[in-house]
Amino acid sequence: MALTLDDINRIAHLARIEIDAHDAAQVLGKLTAIFGMINELQSIDTTGIVPMSHAQDVALPLREDRVTEPDQHAAFQALAPSVQDGLYLVPKVLE
Amino acid sequence: MAALDDTVAGLAQALRERRLSSVEATQEALRRIAGAQPQLNAFITVDEDGALAAARDADAALARGDAGHLAGVPIAHKDVLMTAGLRTTCGSRMLERFVAPYDANVVAGLKAAGTVLVGKTNMDEFAMGSSNETSYFGPVRNPWDPRYVPGGSSGGSAAAVAARLVPAATGTDTGGSIRQPAALSGICGLKPTYGISSRYGLIAFASSLDTPGPFARTAEDCALLLNAMAGHDPRDATSIERPREDYARRLRDAPSGRPLEGLRIGLPREYRGEGISSDVSAAVDEAVAEFRRLGATTVDLSLPTVKYSVPVYYVIAPAEASSNLSRFDGARYGHRAEHYTDLLDMYKKSRSEGFGAEVKRRILVGTYVLSHGYYDAYYLKAQQVRRLIADDFQRAFAQCEIILGPTAPTAAFELGAKTDDPVQMYLNDIFTIAGNLTGTPALSIPGGFSKDGLPIGLQLQANYFEEARLLEVAHRFQHATDWHARAPEMSGTAVAKARA
Numbered sequence: 001m002a003l004t005l006d007d008i009n010r011i012a013h014l015a016r017i018e019i020d021a022h023d024a025a026q027v028l029g030k031l032t033a034i035f036g037m038i039n040e041l042q043s044i045d046t047t048g049i050v051p052m053s054h055a056q057d058v059a060l061p062l063r064e065d066r067v068t069e070p071d072q073h074a075a076f077q078a079l080a081p082s083v084q085d086g087l088y089l090v091p092k093v094l095e
Numbered sequence: 096m097a098a099l100d101d102t103v104a105g106l107a108q109a110l111r112e113r114r115l116s117s118v119e120a121t122q123e124a125l126r127r128i129a130g131a132q133p134q135l136n137a138f139i140t141v142d143e144d145g146a147l148a149a150a151r152d153a154d155a156a157l158a159r160g161d162a163g164h165l166a167g168v169p170i171a172h173k174d175v176l177m178t179a180g181l182r183t184t185c186g187s188r189m190l191e192r193f194v195a196p197y198d199a200n201v202v203a204g205l206k207a208a209g210t211v212l213v214g215k216t217n218m219d220e221f222a223m224g225s226s227n228e229t230s231y232f233g234p235v236r237n238p239w240d241p242r243y244v245p246g247g248s249s250g251g252s253a254a255a256v257a258a259r260l261v262p263a264a265t266g267t268d269t270g271g272s273i274r275q276p277a278a279l280s281g282i283c284g285l286k287p288t289y290g291i292s293s294r295y296g297l298i299a300f301a302s303s304l305d306t307p308g309p310f311a312r313t314a315e316d317c318a319l320l321l322n323a324m325a326g327h328d329p330r331d332a333t334s335i336e337r338p339r340e341d342y343a344r345r346l347r348d349a350p351s352g353r354p355l356e357g358l359r360i361g362l363p364r365e366y367r368g369e370g371i372s373s374d375v376s377a378a379v380d381e382a383v384a385e386f387r388r389l390g391a392t393t394v395d396l397s398l399p400t401v402k403y404s405v406p407v408y409y410v411i412a413p414a415e416a417s418s419n420l421s422r423f424d425g426a427r428y429g430h431r432a433e434h435y436t437d438l439l440d441m442y443k444k445s446r447s448e449g450f451g452a453e454v455k456r457r458i459l460v461g462t463y464v465l466s467h468g469y470y471d472a473y474y475l476k477a478q479q480v481r482r483l484i485a486d487d488f489q490r491a492f493a494q495c496e497i498i499l500g501p502t503a504p505t506a507a508f509e510l511g512a513k514t515d516d517p518v519q520m521y522l523n524d525i526f527t528i529a530g531n532l533t534g535t536p537a538l539s540i541p542g543g544f545s546k547d548g549l550p551i552g553l554q555l556q557a558n559y560f561e562e563a564r565l566l567e568v569a570h571r572f573q574h575a576t577d578w579h580a581r582a583p584e585m586s587g588t589a590v591a592k593a594r595a
Contacts, residue, residue: 015417051481
C-alpha cells in the first residue's frame with residue numbers, strides 16, 4: 001500500500017515532529033523508497049515463527065525492594081531548560 | 096614521540112616501566128588531536144584539563160604500584176556514552192549543551208582500569224548513519240584520504256585511532272557502527288555478544304541491538320579493552336550474569352607453525368559475489384589462504400535469510416528509536432525551542448529543531464510501523480524474520496567456529512556519494528546487521544587495500560560468548576600479516592608537527 005502525504009502528516013503529528021508542506025513531500029519520497037525495501041519482508045512465510053524480541057532469552061531480573069538511589073533532583077534539574085521550586089516548567093495545559 | 100604510535104599493550108607496558116609518563120603521553124595525544132582536528136573533525140569535545148589531571152593521577156598510581164592494567168593510556172569515548180561532568184552531545188543539536196550527570200558503565204570500567212579520557216569523538220547523530228555525515232558537528236573525514244568518509248556511526252573514534260591520535264577508543268554498534276567504520280578506516284573494531292557490555296549510560300538508539308565495544312589497532316588491544324568494559328551490571332536489565340573472564344587468555348601461548356590447527360572457518364555463499372567490489376572479494380580470498388596456512392580448514396555454508404537483515408533492521412531499529420527518542424521533549428533536558436504557542440507546539444518545535452533529517456526520518460518510519468493497524472504487518476513480521484536469521488546462524492555455527500567474510504561490500508566511499516539515497520546508505524551494513532539481530536559477537540580487522548589505497552575490513556563472527564576464541568583467531572592472523580600495522584600518511588607525529 002502506497003504511503004500518502006496524509007500518512008506523513010499523521011505520523012509526524014504522532015511523533016510530535018513539526019513538518020511543513022515542502023518537507024512532507026521530500027519525506028514522502030524517501031520513506032516510499034525505504035518502505036519499498038522493507039516490503040520485501042511480506043513475501044516470507046513466517047507462519048508459526050515465534051517473534052524474537054531480544055538477542056538473549058533472559059528473564060527480567062528482580063532485586064530486593066530497597067532504596068538504592070540518592071536524591072539527585074537538583075543535579076538533574078540543572079540540565080533542564082526551565083525549572084522553578086523543584087518543578088519543570090512547561091506552558092500551561094489547564095486554564 | 097613514537098610511544099603513542101605503539102599499541103595499547105605496548106604503551107601500557109612502557110608506562111608501567113616508567114619509560115614515559117602518562118602526562119607526556121597525554122600531552123602528545125592532545126597535540127595530535129589539535130593538529131588533526133581541522134582536517135579530520137574526529138572530536139566534538141576535547142577535555143585538556145580533565146585529561147592532564149587524570150594523567151597526573153595515573154602517574155601517581157603507577158608510582159605507588161596500585162595502578163589498573165591500562166593505567167595512563169589516553170583514550171577517547173564516542174559521544175553517545177555519558178561522561179560525568181563532560182558534555183555529551185550524541186552528535187545532535189538536541190544535546191549540544193548537555194553535560195552528562197554520570198558515567199556510562201563502560202566509561203567507569205575503563206576509568207577504573209586507569210585510562211585517561213582525552214575527549215569525546217564525533218559520530219552520526221544519535222548513532223544513525225554509516226558515513227558520519229549526519230553529525231550536527233559536521234562530517235568526519237577518513238585519515239587515509241580526506242575526500243572519503245571514515246564510516247559510521249562511530250566515525251570519529253575510528254578516524255582518531257586510525258590516525259594514531261589515541262591508541263584506542265570506544266564505540267557503539269547497533270547495526271555495524273563499530274565494525275563498518277573500523278573496516279573503512281583500517282583498524283580493529285569489536286562488537287561483543289549482546290549483554291556482556293552494559294548499556295547503562297549509553298544514550299539509547301535501539302535497545303535490543305545497541306552494544307558498546309572497543310576500537311584499537313590489534314585484536315590483543317581489543318581484548319585488553321574488553322576486559323575493562325565487560326561484566327555484569329545490575330543497572331542494565333539485559334546485562335548477563337556470568338563469571339568474569341580474561342578475554343586475552345588465549346593470546347599468550349607462543350604461536351606454533353600452525354596455531355589454528357583444528358579451526359573450522361565457515362564461508363557463507365551469501366557473503367560473496369553480487370554487490371561486492373572485486374578488491375574486497377580478493378582480500379577475503381587472500382585471508383582464506385592465510386588462515387589455511389595457519390592450519391584452519393574451511394567449510395562452505397549458506398545463510399539463506401541473511402539477505403533480509405537490512406529490511407528487518409530498518410523496521411526494528413526505527414521502531415525502538417521512535418520510542419527511545421520520545422524522551423527528548425524540550426521539558427527536562429536538551430534543546431527547547433525559543434518560540435512556541437502551547438505545550439504541543441513546544442514539543443513539536445523543540446524536536447523539529449533539535450533533530451536532524453536522518454533522525455527524523457527514522458522516528459517517522461518507527462512511528463509508522465508501530466502505529467495502529469500496521470504493527471503485525473511490520474514490527475511483528477520483522478521480529479519473526481529476525482528469528483529465522485538467528486536460526487540460520489545457529490545452523491552455521493554447528494558446522495564451524497568462525498564465519499569469515501567482508502565487513503562492508505566496498506572500501507570507503509566519497510563524502511556526499513550516498514547522502515541523497517538512504518536505501519543505498521543502509522545497504523552498506525548488509526554484512527554487519529545480522530550480528531546485532533542475533534546478538535552474536537563479531538570483529539572487523541584490516542585485511543588489505545583497495546586499488547585506490549583505501550583499507551578493506553574482514554569480518555570474523557563467532558557464536559555467543561566466544562569473544563576469547565574470536566580474538567585469538569584474529570591475533571594469530573595479525574601475527575602472520577601486517578595489514579593492521581599500516582598507518583595512513585597523515586597520522587601520528589605528522590599531525591602533531593602540522594600544528595607546530
